[in-house]
Amino acid sequence: MHINHSLIELIGKTPLLDCTPLTGRASARLVAKLELFNPGGSIKDRPAKAMIEAAEEAGLLRKGMTIVEPTAGNTGIGLALVGNLKGYKTVFFVPDRMSKEKIVCMQLLGAEVVLVDKDLGMPGCIKQAHDYAERTGHCFIPQQFENPANPDQAEHFLGPEVHEQLGYYPDGLAVGSGTGGTFTGLARWLRNNHPTPQCWCVQPLGSVFAGDPKGSYEVEGIGNSFVPDTLDLDLADRIVTVKDAQSFKRVKEAALKLGLLLGGSSGANLDAAIELCHELGPGKTVLTVLPDGLERYLSKEWVTKLVRS
Numbered sequence: 001m002h003i004n005h006s007l008i009e010l011i012g013k014t015p016l017l018d019c020t021p022l023t024g025r026a027s028a029r030l031v032a033k034l035e036l037f038n039p040g041g042s043i044k045d046r047p048a049k050a051m052i053e054a055a056e057e058a059g060l061l062r063k064g065m066t067i068v069e070p071t072a073g074n075t076g077i078g079l080a081l082v083g084n085l086k087g088y089k090t091v092f093f094v095p096d097r098m099s100k101e102k103i104v105c106m107q108l109l110g111a112e113v114v115l116v117d118k119d120l121g122m123p124g125c126i127k128q129a130h131d132y133a134e135r136t137g138h139c140f141i142p143q144q145f146e147n148p149a150n151p152d153q154a155e156h157f158l159g160p161e162v163h164e165q166l167g168y169y170p171d172g173l174a175v176g177s178g179t180g181g182t183f184t185g186l187a188r189w190l191r192n193n194h195p196t197p198q199c200w201c202v203q204p205l206g207s208v209f210a211g212d213p214k215g216s217y218e219v220e221g222i223g224n225s226f227v228p229d230t231l232d233l234d235l236a237d238r239i240v241t242v243k244d245a246q247s248f249k250r251v252k253e254a255a256l257k258l259g260l261l262l263g264g265s266s267g268a269n270l271d272a273a274i275e276l277c278h279e280l281g282p283g284k285t286v287l288t289v290l291p292d293g294l295e296r297y298l299s300k301e302w303v304t305k306l307v308r309s
């Protein structure tokens with residue numbers, strides 16, 4: 001018998017699913033980490049736990065302090081879950097275009113959520129989080145866009161989990177970047193263990209990672225209006241840009257062919273990973289991550305349109 005005593009223990013160790021039926025023709029094998037199976041419902045539980053524990057160890061986060069963070073939502077949910085269970089107050093600055101579902105989850109997990117005008121974007125959230133911490137004092141800002149614990153956890157935990165499940169190192173990866181923590185950590189891990197890996201960084205059209213002008217997009221969690229410190233683009237063989245419509249099309253295919261209900265960034269990751277599978281061909285393996293689930297976006301128009309399409 002094994003009983004867990006805290007949900008924190010259940011972060012990580014997510015299943016690895018063979019998604020090759022989605023590639024449509026002879027291609028590399030496609031495997032995906034089901035990160036929606038984390039207790040907070042997304043991949044961001046991992047860096048949330050890692051950043052909190054690293055700060056506790058360094059003495060930067062102590063009893064009675066408040067965790068303050070600019071977040072697109074999923075990091076907020078992870079930080080609220082872990083922070084609340086550890087007894088910290090949490091306050092998050094979130095762009096107001098983010099889904100209601102994420103905001104409600106953060107609030108139910110005990111967080112105070114401050115909505116920031118979407119035109120101010122993530123830089124506006126970062127500024128307001130710093131202003132709040134300065135005004136209030138006794139705060140810790142994990143700053144997922146700068147915190148080395150963010151990519152480090154993907155390199156030292158997420159990657160090795162894949163190796164344990166797969167039994168070998170994949171030949172390529174296609175992973176979406178918001179902070180870039182997942183891509184950077186996984187690309188470092190793969191480059192340290194495979195002689196010639198293909199590492200593709202995925203972004204939505206409207207994100208600036210490939211030098212294109214800033215635009216708007218509906219997929220949440222990936223892309224940005226600046227290149228964060230936690231995103232090492234030198235590790236990327238290619239920056240792949242995926243249009244919203246293509247990401248959502250992949251969400252529908254994953255539901256019908258695999259029974260998986262996924263968020264939009266998973267659709268973008270799958271689209272790029274399928275292209276990489278076709279390029280590498282049979283006998284090779286491509287890794288991607290499926291960061292969160294569809295239920296986090298049910299109030300969004302793109303979901304309603306997808307049902308009707």
Ligand SMILES: Cc1ncc(COP(=O)(O)O)c(C=O)c1O
Nearest residue numbers: 074177178179180182221265291
């Ligand atoms: C839904 C979703 N997908 C992908 C990502 C990207 O992860 P990373 O911040 O590690 O680049 C995030 C990050 O918040 C996310 O919320």
